[in-house]
Amino acid sequence: MGEDKRINLEVELSGIRLRNPLLVCSGTYGNGREYAEWVDLEMLGGLMTKSVTLEPCAGNPPPRLWETPCGMLNSIGLENAGLESFLAGELPWLSALPLPIWVNVAGFSQREYVVVASEISRSGMADAIELNISCPNVKKGGIHFSSDPREAADLVEKVRKVVEIPLYVKLTPRCGDIVEMARAVAAAGADGISLINTFPAMAVDVETARPRLANNTGGLSGPAIHPIAVLLVWEVARALDLPVIGMGGIWSWRDAVELMMVGADAVAVGTLNFSDPAAPLGIIGGMLDFLKRKGIDSAAALVDMAHREGG
Amino acid sequence: MPGRYKAEVVARRRFGTLVELALETGSAIDAEPGQFIHVRCDKEGLILRRPYSLSGMAGSVVNIMVREVGAGSAWLCASEIGQELDIMGPLGRGFSIDGGSRHGLVAGGTGIAPMRFLADRLRRLGLEETLYWGVEGEAEYGGLALELAKECDLLFATMDGSAGEKGNVVDMLLDAGVEGLDGIYACGPRGMLTALAESLNDETLAAMQVCMEERMACGVGACRGCVVPASPPRRGYLTVCRDGPVFRGRELDWERIRG
Numbered sequence: 001m002g003e004d005k006r007i008n009l010e011v012e013l014s015g016i017r018l019r020n021p022l023l024v025c026s027g028t029y030g031n032g033r034e035y036a037e038w039v040d041l042e043m044l045g046g047l048m049t050k051s052v053t054l055e056p057c058a059g060n061p062p063p064r065l066w067e068t069p070c071g072m073l074n075s076i077g078l079e080n081a082g083l084e085s086f087l088a089g090e091l092p093w094l095s096a097l098p099l100p101i102w103v104n105v106a107g108f109s110q111r112e113y114v115v116v117a118s119e120i121s122r123s124g125m126a127d128a129i130e131l132n133i134s135c136p137n138v139k140k141g142g143i144h145f146s147s148d149p150r151e152a153a154d155l156v157e158k159v160r161k162v163v164e165i166p167l168y169v170k171l172t173p174r175c176g177d178i179v180e181m182a183r184a185v186a187a188a189g190a191d192g193i194s195l196i197n198t199f200p201a202m203a204v205d206v207e208t209a210r211p212r213l214a215n216n217t218g219g220l221s222g223p224a225i226h227p228i229a230v231l232l233v234w235e236v237a238r239a240l241d242l243p244v245i246g247m248g249g250i251w252s253w254r255d256a257v258e259l260m261m262v263g264a265d266a267v268a269v270g271t272l273n274f275s276d277p278a279a280p281l282g283i284i285g286g287m288l289d290f291l292k293r294k295g296i297d298s299a300a301a302l303v304d305m306a307h308r309e310g311g
Numbered sequence: 312m313p314g315r316y317k318a319e320v321v322a323r324r325r326f327g328t329l330v331e332l333a334l335e336t337g338s339a340i341d342a343e344p345g346q347f348i349h350v351r352c353d354k355e356g357l358i359l360r361r362p363y364s365l366s367g368m369a370g371s372v373v374n375i376m377v378r379e380v381g382a383g384s385a386w387l388c389a390s391e392i393g394q395e396l397d398i399m400g401p402l403g404r405g406f407s408i409d410g411g412s413r414h415g416l417v418a419g420g421t422g423i424a425p426m427r428f429l430a431d432r433l434r435r436l437g438l439e440e441t442l443y444w445g446v447e448g449e450a451e452y453g454g455l456a457l458e459l460a461k462e463c464d465l466l467f468a469t470m471d472g473s474a475g476e477k478g479n480v481v482d483m484l485l486d487a488g489v490e491g492l493d494g495i496y497a498c499g500p501r502g503m504l505t506a507l508a509e510s511l512n513d514e515t516l517a518a519m520q521v522c523m524e525e526r527m528a529c530g531v532g533a534c535r536g537c538v539v540p541a542s543p544p545r546r547g548y549l550t551v552c553r554d555g556p557v558f559r560g561r562e563l564d565w566e567r568i569r570g
Contacts, residue, residue, distance in 0.1 A: 030533030034553075038315065038399075038531070050533075058547040061567075065526040065536040067383075069356045072528065079535045079548065222358050274528040275351055275360050277315075 007291050008298040009284065011045070013243045013265050014166035014191045016100050016127050018045040021260065021287075021299050022280040025247050025270035026050060026104035026130060026170070027076065031090040032097065038277040042098055043284070048194075048268060049086075049094070051106040051132050054116050056082035066203050066212040071224035071249075072271050073201055075215035078106050083116050087123055095125035102168060106132040110155055118162035128165050131156065131190075134172035134197040146172045149184035160189030168245065170194035171232075173225070178232045179239045192243035193236060194268075196229045221271040223249040230262055237263020238307060253286025260302040313402050314338070320394045321372065327453035329421065330377045330388045331366065334396060342368050343405025344429035345522050345557040348375065349530035351397040352383045361387065362527045362552070364425035364498070365401060373401070376424040402530050403556050406520050408433065411493025414440040417484050417507065419499025420447070423455070425522050426498055430463045441466060441487070445480025445503070449473040481506045489515050495560075498522035501568065508565045519560035525551045540567035 009020040023046040031049050032041055041047065059079025066073040080086070086103075094101050103126040107113035113131065120126050133145040133152055145152050156169055169185045171178065173196040182193050198219025203212040211217075229248025237244050246264025249271065250256050256267045272279045287299065296302065314336075322333035334348075342365055349360040361383045367374035377387045390396065406429055408414075414433055418426040423444055433440045442459065445468040446452055456474065459465045467475030468483045476483055481503055489495060489511065495518050497507055504521050511519060527537040532553030541549045542564045549555060549562065 028529075028534060030529075030531075034529070034531045034533035037312070050535075056547075059535060059538070061540070062538050062548070063526050064538065065359075065528055067357070067359050067526075070358060072358060074528070074534075074536060076535050079538075271358060271528075274530075274534065275358060277529075277531075 006297060007288060008300070009288065010298075011266050011300050013245070014128065016046075016166065018100055018266060020045040020284050021266040022256065022284050023048055023102070023245065023266055023268040024273055024280055025268040026102075026132065028270045028273045031086075032094050033090070035273075035277050039281065043281050044099060045266060045280075046100040046102060046127075047094070048102040048130055049090070049104050050080055051078050051104045052080055052083055052086045052116055052120070053078055053106050053108070054083050054112040056080070056085070061214040063212065063214055064218075066218070068201075068203060068220065068224065071220050071222035073203055073213060073218035073220055074198070075213045075218035077215065083119055087119065091120075091123060091125045100127040102126070102128045102130040104130045104132050104170070110158060113155060114158050114162055117159045117167075121163040121165050126165060128168055128191075129159075129163055130168045130170050130194055131159060132170050132197070134170055146175065146181065149181045152181060153184040153188035156185045156188035156190050166191040168192040168194050170197050172197045173199050173228050173232055173248070179235055182236045182240055182242070186240055186242050190242070192245065193240075194245045194247065195232050195236060195264075196225070196248045199225050199228060221249065223251045225249045226251070226255055230258055233259055233264050234262035234306070237304060250283070253283045253290060256283050257287060257290060257302055260299070261304070261306040263304050263307060265300075265303055313400055315397070315399045317395045318373070318398045320390050320392050320396065323390070323392055325453065326455035327451045328378050329452055329455065331374055332377065332387070332390065333372050333374050334398065336371050336373060336398070339371055340368055340373055340401065342373065342401035344432050345405035345425050346401035346403050347556060348373060348398045348400030349402060349527070350375070350387065352386045353397070354382065354386045357383050357386070359383075359528055360399070360530060362402075362530060364428075364522065364556070366424040366427045367431060368428065376421060378421045399530060403552055404554065406496055406522070406557050408436065408438070409494045409518070412439050413492050414438055414494040414496065415484060415487075415489060415492045416440055416442045417480055417495070417497040417499070418442065418444045419480055419503040420445075422497075422499030422503075422522070423452070423459075424498075426496065427459065429496055434463060440464065443468070443480050443484045443487075445470070445483070445499070447471060449475075479503070481510065485510055492518060495519040496522075505565050505569045508560055508563075511560065516560040520557050521560060521563070522557050523551050523555050523563075527552055540564040
């Protein structure tokens, strides 16, 4: 234990102190409560909530899930109980935890994003906002905002004006030039970037010639997309001096360390939570052992290491 | 309280295409018929757990029935005595056993798993039950029908007429009459469940409980992946893993389920 104390796992993002760099991705941990009986939530570095929209959202028809080799397709379609219910029932419970909370905000119009983000900020119960402009599963549900840097910047600028807490923007990996996109949202006032959302994808049952998902298409997550996340975090971190939360198919402490080495200031575990709700805690342990073995005294020292070594 | 266990395979029996596994969890389990366990498949490339209804329970041992339909179930079917499985459970809402003494249980194919557990529970409560089980052909499930017939009042139907009554199990139940039943419990393919729900009237639909199946990720209500359509006025969706897997007939929108 004496030795552990010399290794500092804390990281700081936009003035928010995380006891360790492991968060859980939006949509994979509900609003925390679902996992409270399975995991000591206070051991996490932070939690990113399920997307909140202005009105209650029923989501897409089932089937919504399909497993692919080393991956998972989903088309949940932003199902959630809406802002009012979130503010009354979910956020007070979450904010009582000694744990930084990023509230993921989604919308079907600019106005909706602005209203939801503003109310979340005003509530004083969230540490930061993660703006979901890259959900692949709803028409007009965001992804068009992230296909065009000007539209994305316009939205971020409007949200920025009504929000007093750090504003992170979650980008899609299906993007012509990720650096241009990141620059545009940064110039519009984003405090940080979340990389990456799921990759748009599809699967078909050849016996029936029908798509596996009722929505036809979905978002691919899991180990299959991890190397894409590594590349995009690498590119964005090299070009911009802005905090990045790295995510995409983290399956082990190695994947988490890898994303930090290419420039992520913190990382988030997603799809892995479904098979192992305690995975983020195991990854923290693995990261600690790695730091010890390498004689590195802090998790923050991992950030950008690959840029210094080879880039 | 559900938990996460390293459960050891302590018995393995094959019934045709079905493999029944008995898993020793190491601690006393309190489960209701209709609840499930979420099983991790430790095979390269498979990333999601697989949900299985409990087919029985005794002390610290739980039983599941697995039929090979894909890579995950193939891996589970091949598991050997002594192997450890990472399971979460028991999860979800099980059957509630209504008052009254006459209960009709309807299973289609592998839907027999939770029904076997339920039949056992009803019997222990001293209630009168009839289990209607329909399959494609007798050989599909080996000697399971013979075994069940020793445990309870079994009416067996095969589509190909290889054993029992020829035809589908819903017709068999309806022919026997549902009016006097205090509880109707069903698990099976979607087509069977919709056929049953649509042939019931308001009163008998209220007495019906169904155990639903859907592709699942988290198993605890967090991801909203495994949903079924809810009936008006609620509309929207209910999760199989947390709101279910057992639903009252009236909770679901059968028109949307039929598609």
